[in-house]
Amino acid sequence: MKKITTVLSLVLVAAALLAACGRQEDAAARPAAAPAPAVAIVVGLDDNFPPMGFRDESNALVGFDIDLAREAGKRLGVEVRFKPIDWNAKEAELNGKRVDVLWNGLTITEARKEKILFTTPYLENRQIVVVREASPIRTKADLAGKVVGVQEGSSAIEAVERDAATAKSLKELKKFGDNVTALMDLGTERLDALVVDEVVGRYYTAKKPGEYRVLDENFGTEDYGVGTRKDDGELMARLQKALDEMKNDGSAAAISTKWFGKDIIRK
Structure with missing residues (x-):
């Protein structure tokens, strides 16, 4: 009886091992799941740069670029979080992945293009x-x-x-x-x-x-543009699409009129 029990135990253990291996092989055979889309993007800015981005009397972040970024975030279906940074270290903040986007009166220059991926200009x-x-x-x-x-x-x-x-x-x-x-x-x-x-x-x-x-x-x-990391082409494409839509449907013009009294958006 003892021998039979031992044999049955060995059979059950072997079956369990085979089942586990099968599950591992099935998992390996299945394609890897696509990474979940970002639910938030972090925008780096100089929070003392009115009227593009600054703090009002209640210390809330406001400004032309703040409103543009929030509108773009709605269209992308993501939360936009704003992070004040040392503007002199903006490329380091971006490429160090402490922020995802630079959006604060960022001038497009040839030197910056070597480190930053830009949208088309939205303001002159x-x-x-x-x-x-x-x-x-x-x-x-x-x-x-x-x-x-x-x-x-x-x-x-x-x-x-x-x-x-x-x-x-x-x-x-x-x-x-x-x-x-x-x-x-x-x-x-x-x-x-x-x-x-x-x-x-x-x-x-x-x-x-x-x-x-x-x-x-x-x-x-x-020209002003929005900047992302050079290797973040997917986010750039989505931002560019949102900006183009905002220009075409007049929402960017409305934000411009709010802050400058007229539409100065570069088409």
Whole structure:
């Protein structure tokens, strides 16, 4: 009897092992399940860059690009989470996968294209020169020997440096963490001029009529785009589709009118 029991036990163990192997082989034969689609995307931004993205009186994130990103998120069916970052380290934040998207007045440049995948442009911008209303500065030539401010990591730096004659004539190209601080220094005469994105400069100067003046000359025109990692083509394609839809159905124009008083979306 004992021998029979032992034999039966061995048979049951062998059957269990064979069944387990069969399940493993079936699992190996089945194709791997597709990865679940992302339910959220993290947008990196400078939260002191009005009117593109900034904090209102209640410390809530608001702005033109904030509204665009949220509308795109609805169309993609994902939650959009905003993460303030050091804008000077934006490529590192993106490629280190701490954020998925850069969407905050991001200028498309050839240098950035080497590290970032861009949508087509959605807004045209210029690098303007802001001075105090009483300043004797009228042209870029008048900047010779002057201290000119720019935001660290911004395309304003490249714009000024491309104008070699003007750049060489400056006493100093002083870099700031954000444009708000730079404008404060301009107002208190610690700066002679500020080179800044037109959308930002016009926003601030309109808030303080009679205090600042924008020169007729500027440091060139540039385009804004949305940026993803170079290897994230699927997300880029979905963002591009959403942006195209927003341009075509007028929702992007409505957001533009809310923040700028008119439709300045680049078609």
